[in-house]
Amino acid sequence: xxxxxxxxxxxxxxxxxxxxxxxxxxxxxxxxxxxxxxxxxxxxxxxxxxxxxxxxxxxxxxxxxxxxxxxxxxxxxxxxxxxxxxxxxxxxxxxxxxxxxxxxxxxxxxxxxxxxxxxxxxxxxxxxxxxxxxxxxxxxxxxxxxxxxxxxxxxxxxxxxxxxxxxxxxxxxxxxxxxxxxxxxxxxxxxxxxxxxxxxxxxxxxxxxxxxxxxxxxxxxxxxxxxxxxxxxxxxxxxxxxxxxxxxxxxxxxxxxxxxxxxxxxxxxxxxxxxxxxxxxxxxxxxxxxxxxxxxxxxxxxxxxxxxxxxxxxxxxxxxxxxxxxxxxxxxxxxxxxxxxxxxxxxxxxxxxxxxxxxxxxxxxxxxxxxxxxxxxxxxxxxxxxxxxxxxxxxxxxxxxxxxxxxxxxxxxxxxxxxxxxxxxxxxxxxxxxxxxxxxxxxxxxxxxxxxxxxxxxxxxxxxxxxxxxxxxxxxxxxxxxxxxxxxxxxxxxxxxxxxxxxxxxxxxxxxxxxxxxxxxxxxxxxxxxxxxxxxxxxxxxxxxxxxxxxxxxxxxxxxxxxxxxxxxxxxxxxxxxxxxxxxxxxxxxxxxxxxxxxxxxxxxxxxxxxxxxxxxxxxxxxxxxxxxxxxxxxxxxxxxxxxxxxxxxxxxxxxxxxxxxxxxxxxxxxxxxxxxxxxxxxxxxxxxxxxxxxxxxxxxxxxxxxxxxxxxxxxxxxxxxxxxxxxxxxxxxxxxxxxxxxxxxxxxxxxxxxxxxxxxxxxxxxxxxxxxxxxxxxxxxxxxxxxxxxxxxxxxxxxxxxxxxxxxxxxxxxxxxxxxxxxxxxxxxxxxxxxxxxxxxxxxxxxxxxxxxxxxxxxxxxxxxxxxxxxxxxxxxxx
Amino acid sequence: xxxxxxxxxxxxxxxxxxxxxxxxxxxxxxxxxxxxxxxxxxxxxxxxxxxxxxxxxxxxxxxxxxxxxxxxxxxxxxxxxxxxxxxxxxxxxxxxxxxxxxxxxxxxxxx
Numbered sequence: 005x006x007x008x009x010x011x012x013x014x015x016x017x018x019x020x021x022x023x024x025x026x027x028x029x030x031x032x033x034x035x036x037x038x039x040x041x042x043x044x045x046x047x048x049x050x051x052x053x054x055x056x057x058x059x060x061x062x063x064x065x066x067x068x069x070x071x072x073x074x075x076x077x078x079x080x081x082x083x084x085x086x087x088x089x090x091x092x093x094x095x096x097x098x099x100x101x102x103x104x105x106x107x108x109x110x111x112x113x114x115x116x117x118x119x120x121x122x123x124x125x126x127x128x129x130x131x132x133x134x135x136x137x138x139x140x141x142x143x144x145x146x147x148x149x150x151x152x153x154x155x156x157x158x159x160x161x162x163x164x165x166x167x168x169x170x171x172x173x174x175x176x177x178x179x180x181x182x183x184x185x186x187x188x189x190x191x192x193x194x195x196x197x198x199x200x201x202x203x204x205x206x207x208x209x210x211x212x213x214x215x216x217x218x219x220x221x222x223x224x225x226x227x228x229x230x231x232x233x234x235x236x237x238x239x240x241x242x243x244x245x246x247x248x249x250x251x252x253x254x255x256x257x258x259x260x261x262x263x264x265x266x267x268x269x270x271x272x273x274x275x276x277x278x279x280x281x282x283x284x285x286x287x288x289x290x291x292x293x294x295x296x297x298x299x300x301x302x303x304x305x306x307x308x309x310x311x312x313x314x315x316x317x318x319x320x321x322x323x324x325x326x327x328x329x330x331x332x333x334x335x336x337x338x339x340x341x342x343x344x345x346x347x348x349x350x351x352x353x354x355x356x357x358x359x360x361x362x363x364x365x366x367x368x369x370x371x372x373x374x375x376x377x378x379x380x381x382x383x384x385x386x387x388x389x390x391x392x393x394x395x396x397x398x399x400x401x402x403x404x405x406x407x408x409x410x411x412x413x414x415x416x417x418x419x420x421x422x423x424x425x426x427x428x429x430x431x432x433x434x435x436x437x438x439x440x441x442x443x444x445x446x447x448x449x450x451x452x453x454x455x456x457x458x459x460x461x462x463x464x465x466x467x468x469x470x471x472x473x474x475x476x477x478x479x480x481x482x483x484x485x486x487x488x489x490x491x492x493x494x495x496x497x498x499x500x501x502x503x504x505x506x507x508x509x510x511x512x513x514x515x516x517x518x519x520x521x522x523x524x525x526x527x528x529x530x531x532x533x534x535x536x537x538x539x540x541x542x543x544x545x546x547x548x549x550x551x552x553x554x555x556x557x558x559x560x561x562x563x564x565x566x567x568x569x570x571x572x573x574x575x576x577x578x579x580x581x582x583x584x585x586x587x588x589x590x591x592x593x594x595x596x597x598x599x600x601x602x603x604x605x606x607x608x609x610x611x612x613x614x615x616x617x618x619x620x621x622x623x624x625x626x627x628x629x630x631x632x633x634x635x636x637x638x639x640x641x642x643x644x645x646x647x648x649x650x651x652x653x654x655x656x657x658x659x660x661x662x663x664x665x666x667x668x669x670x671x672x673x674x675x676x677x678x679x680x681x682x683x684x685x686x687x688x689x690x691x692x693x694x695x696x697x698x699x700x701x702x703x704x705x706x707x708x709x710x711x712x713x714x715x716x717x718x719x720x721x722x723x724x725x726x727x728x729x730x731x732x733x734x735x736x737x738x739x740x741x742x743x744x745x746x747x748x749x750x751x752x753x754x755x756x757x758x759x760x761x762x763x764x765x766x767x768x769x770x771x772x773x774x775x776x777x778x779x780x781x782x783x784x785x786x787x788x789x790x791x792x793x794x795x796x797x798x799x800x801x802x803x804x805x806x807x808x809x810x811x812x813x814x815x816x817x818x819x820x821x822x823x824x825x826x827x828x829x830x831x832x833x834x835x836x837x838x839x840x841x842x843x844x845x846x847x848x849x850x851x852x853x854x855x856x857x858x859x860x861x862x863x864x865x866x867x868x869x870x871x872x873x874x875x876x877x878x879x880x881x882x883x884x
Numbered sequence: 885x886x887x888x889x890x891x892x893x894x895x896x897x898x899x900x901x902x903x904x905x906x907x908x909x910x911x912x913x914x915x916x917x918x919x920x921x922x923x924x925x926x927x928x929x930x931x932x933x934x935x936x937x938x939x940x941x942x943x944x945x946x947x948x949x950x951x952x953x954x955x956x957x958x959x960x961x962x963x964x965x966x967x968x969x970x971x972x973x974x975x976x977x978x979x980x981x982x983x984x985x986x987x988x989x990x991x992x993x994x995x
Contacts, residue, residue, distance in 0.1 A: 032958030033911035057929035
């Protein structure tokens with residue numbers, strides 16, 4: 005029987021052997037032998053072994069060792085020479101372990117840091133979203149007065165019906181549910197149009213997706229659940245479809261399970277059709293109400309974002325004409341879905357990528373500097389080799405092999421550094437960074453590290469190679485033994501200038517971020533943020549009528565206030581820093597009503613009586629809410645100072661009246677009874693908007709935040725607080741339990757991340773530049789020992805010699821600083837959007853870092869210069 | 885006439901094996917001959933590259949013969965030593981003989 009030869013080996017042979025007859029003869033020999041030995045396992049092993057021995061020989065083009073004259077086989081010659089170069093390079097580096105260590109550490113840090121940052125940039129900004137043909141997915145919203153706003157439901161319906169740019173358009177609204185369990189569990193979820201998943205191109209792993217019939221008011225409630233909820237709550241039961249999911253809000257029949265890892269913008273567990281909530285009395289059908297509804301669309305083939313935007317402009321212009329009362333300031337906006345998802349972190353990442361680019365460049369320049377210095381020391385060796393017949397090309401190649409070896413090893417080290425750094429950065433990252441879970445050290449990152457290493461090798465290898473290739477070698481041989489030439493010295497100075505400039509740019513970025521952080525910390529938020537616990541709970545579902553909610557608040561408040569460790573507690577609809585939950589236009593009774601597009605907007609916020617006292621927000625005039633303000637009593641409000649000054653400049657605001665909503669609306673007029681100090685509402689770095697506070701009795705929300713002023717560490721009372729709430733109603737879980745300080749810290753996490761990274765980069769950069777300067781000056785001291793000896797012998801003072809070298813180093817540093825300042829003035833602009841209270845070209849910051857750098861440079865020059873001043877002239881002259 | 889280039893040991897052995905095998909000298913038989921007579925289990929990679937080199941130096945020539953089914957129809961390359969190859973082998977032989985002269989006593993195997 006004819007044997008089938010091992011496939012892989014045969015394939016290998018066919019690839020490497022010369023095609024046609026001569027290769028065929030070799031393969032034929034092997035096959036014949038395999039047949040002849042009966043195709044036993046041993047014979048097949050032999051076949052494989054022989055095939056590989058042939059394969060390797062032919063692939064490398066190498067001939068077996070022989071004492072005969074070398075052949076004219078060019079390929080073999082080059083490979084042999086390469087191996088020789090490599091061996092020589094390894095040997096050279098092993099002879100100077102400290103040199104190799106410094107170079108590798110520099111490269112490892114540079115390549116590692118840039119690979120880590122690149123991994124993040126790639127995972128978040130560059131890699132397409134994990135949906136089919138994600139480049140065609142867009143995010144559509146309304147805008148009002150140029151700011152992004154959510155869709156009014158009917159505006160969405162009109163837009164959907166009229167637009168022609170999309171294969172599919174689906175709306176969605178982030179929400180949360182409380183799953184009825186023991187204990188009840190709050191989960192994040194999303195109300196979506198029935199075709200939401202098909203627009204994304206996602207199929208449930210079990211069951212079905214939604215249908216148009218599911219997506220209507222009055223339809224039986226159905227839900228799709230996440231893979232996580234399916235596994236946690238139903239143990240991954242394959243027969244989960246058709247089972248019931250009870251939440252406080254609704255009881256759903258599960259129709260499907262989404263695929264593992266599916267995510268839209270954040271981790272969510274329950275998806276339900278949005279149509280269920282669009283009932284006549286829900287407010288959804290009022291074009292004035294924007295309930296956080298946004299849309300995603302899949303562009304038709306050939307349609308562009310620009311085209312869809314133009315179309316949206318037209319449709320919204322029509323809507324503006326048709327519904328002037330509600331749509332006069334509204335327009336539509338279409339952006340790529342990916343851009344929308346990553347927009348909060350984009351500026352930070354671009355800034356960090358720029359910074360890491362400088363660091364990598366600095367690492368390269370520094371290594372080039374070290375290699376040039378080493379090249380100078382090796383001139384003798386190189387001169388000897390040339391004299392013995394080494395061609396110039398061969399020498400250059402030898403140097404390039406060396407630098408490539410260094411950069412490859414540096415790259416490998418860099419991958420380890422990147423791995424470690426990436427974990428650190430992910431831990432430091434602000435909360436809610438989109439797609440952070442997609443960040444990993446993947447193939448693309450490794451490719452980047454490899455590319456960076458190769459590029460480094462070529463860049464820093466070019467300098468010494470260039471140097472070695474110039475000039476007559478013999479004349480170097482003659483003088484290399486005494487003093488080295490001027491050329492490498494000049495190169496080193498030029499490189500040093502670049503290093504100092506790069507260090508200055510990084511230091512400037514770090515300085516600006518430090519000023520920003522200091523500025524953010526110095527901001528007076530308008531309330532006392534320490535010893536303040538915050539938490540949220542929601543009373544969802546039809547069973548919680550306004551009366552029941554109020555009754556619940558009435559029980560909760562005294563219970564909280566009675567807890568040990570809590571001094572005062574209150575409820576509020578919106579938390580400062582976290583942002584407004586209810587923005588609305590309003591009118592005031594004693595001023596003319598402006599055109600609709602210029603109606604004032606304020607953040608409205610229902611609160612309980614002791615809110616200001618608890619937050620320690622100053623009441624400027626009038627009174628706070630108290631037990632007099634009931635649902636049935638006169639409608640009252642408290643406004644912030646910003647509103648009082650804007651609406652009634654120079655007048656007493658207390659006693660004035662204001663109405664929430666459109667001028668023609670039938671809402672009640674509410675009387676201002678007090679004015680409070682401004683409080684930072686939207687983050688720490690944003691301006692204070694106009695704010696209106698209402699008694700919770702007169703406007704009763706379903707979701708509220710608890711604020712509790714504690715006498716102990718806030719988190720120490722968190723458990724008691726949860727227990728207290730549970731004891732009142734078992735089905736109301738607390739969420740987002742955290743101290744106010746954590747909330748504020750999260751609000752500036754982007755800036756903190758940038759500061760930490762830039763600070764680390766800047767410190768590394770300054771150290772590298774300082775060590776480099778030290779090296780240059782020390783080298784020049786060593787080279788000029790004889791000259792110094794002569795000078796001292798002829799009567800020069802130690803001080804003068806010291807000054808000579810310090811001056812020399814400082815001139816280099818100063819030139820670098822000036823170049824760096826010019827660079828910083830342009831480069832720090834990438835930081836602009838992250839800065840707070842300081843301009844990118846802030847002269848004080850730039851001046852400060854320049855001075856700091858010069859001081860460090862001065863010290864770095866002083867140390868070797870002092871050695872020069874202490875040289876014993878006799879010893880120096882004898883040494884020649 | 886230029887004197888022939890000195891032969892490496894492996895080249896020498898391969899040339900002798902080809903001469904011994906006569907018209908039956910092709911890759912596999914040469915490998916077997918070397919193993920049997922010289923005790924050299926040569927890796928096939930080394931053998932074929934040596935043959936290539938001998939060819940480049942002009943010491944061997946070859947002709948192609950169609951292969952049978954045991955070779956899946958792949959051709960067989962039958963080698964022969966060229967005139968230049970023969971003179972190289974002879975030259976090596978002469979060198980060895982000269983070097984041996986007078987060493988019989990030293991190198992005599994113990995009986």
